[in-house]
Amino acid sequence: MTHTDTSVSSTPPASSPAALVVLTKRTDFLAAARARREATPAFLLQARKRRAEDADPDIIRVGFTCSKKVGNAVARNRAKRRLREIARQELPNHGYPGWDYVLVGRKDATASREFEALRRDLAKALRAVHKARK
């Protein structure tokens, strides 16, 4: 991946150094799914620390999965957008550079859970998944 297109955000204010890049490769999704995971009421977080040679160790990469199980196209889109929004807000502060994260939507719950709760869920899940590293 050489192009630097970041559909989530270009660098937010200098305070958070880690850039966000969206996952596109199937293999990256599969790798994240095989690594550690943390469930929350409204989504599932999968996370993986990349090996050094994989990609730029300063960036955070994130992917979103909403399968047919989530619902029709409208429901999938909404779930994906809300996940994208919490990732945009939380990952620069709570994510680790050099890691890949995948957020998996759930039927109804992803769309209906209160937004602030959704943000807290992600922050909490990130702590849990990092701690499990030990």
Place this chain on the structure above:
RNA sequence: CAGGGGGGCUGGAUGGCCGCGGCCGUCAGGUCGAGGAAAGUCCGGACUCCAAGAAGCAACGGUGCCGGGUAACGCCCGGGCGGGGAAACCCGACGGAAAGCGCCACAGAAAUGAAACCGCCCCGGCGUGCCGGGGUAAGGAUGAAACGGUGGGGUAAGAGCCCACCGCGGGGCUGGCAACAGUCCCGGCACGGCAAGCCCCACCGGGAGCAAUGCCAAAUAGGGACCCCGUGGCGCGCGAGCGCCGGGACGCUUCAGCCCAGGGGUCCGGGUUGGCAGCUAAAGCGUGCUCGGUAACGAGCCGCUUAGAGGAAUGGUCAUCCACGGGGGUAACCCCUGGACAGAAUCCGGCUUACAGGCCCGCCUGCGCA
């Protein structure tokens, strides 16, 4: 006012804060950014590539009353016919059954070149209410359907046996572009239904699809194996070449063109799966005007520019309002909760299906009022 029926529109609004994609721009910023169905992918096209052009035939598929509209259609408009409804109006695979084949279950005597179960009538017999022979399709019974229907004459009882009307068939005339309708004459009736069974007739149709396709860059390769048909003949010419025959790839045939030493098929191996184009100003849109047309629609003029992503943006969140539904509180009112169906992927024209609530315009029937 109530009930019914047709057509059209709409598909929450405003504002903070934080974001995304395209375009423009001097960095600031500006500007545009989902639907009526974007859906199902069911028809019709445009556009690409594949094949080698045309005509005919065959096969396969589709369409199916008539006329018109359209780029085209299985769509739309108008008309006809049939059916439903009191009406407005709605519904209809609506060509051909005397070209042929096939089928018509169950029931019923009989389901198509007819057929006698009961009954009716006549004759004969005797043991006087039964048997035998014959006539009869009017009645009963069966069925979705019984070789026309109703009435009268006629008869042993009956029967298109005869008559009138209706139906049916044939022919003529009138109206209509036509489907068809009306009317007159002829025929005593011969011809049951099913073509969402085969089929016949008419018309239409080559295949695959934007992951089509073209260009650029990088990298690797610049391949291998097997099979099939060929690399031709004759003549003229010093020769280039020309002529004839032969051969070459779509189902067949014919004609034209091209090729003549390569063409075709199967399998294996290697590489790329980056960028740009295609891509959105078009069969475009309009409560606009004029003209033609019953209309669909067409012509001219005048406006308008209305997503263009590409592992795929068009959002997240919070207020306030606004309809409407539900629940609660005694009420004016307040509180809580819910906001239809659904997300562009090359683009158009249709069809079909989904859809909370709201709005508008004609029409029909009934009641009331004037």
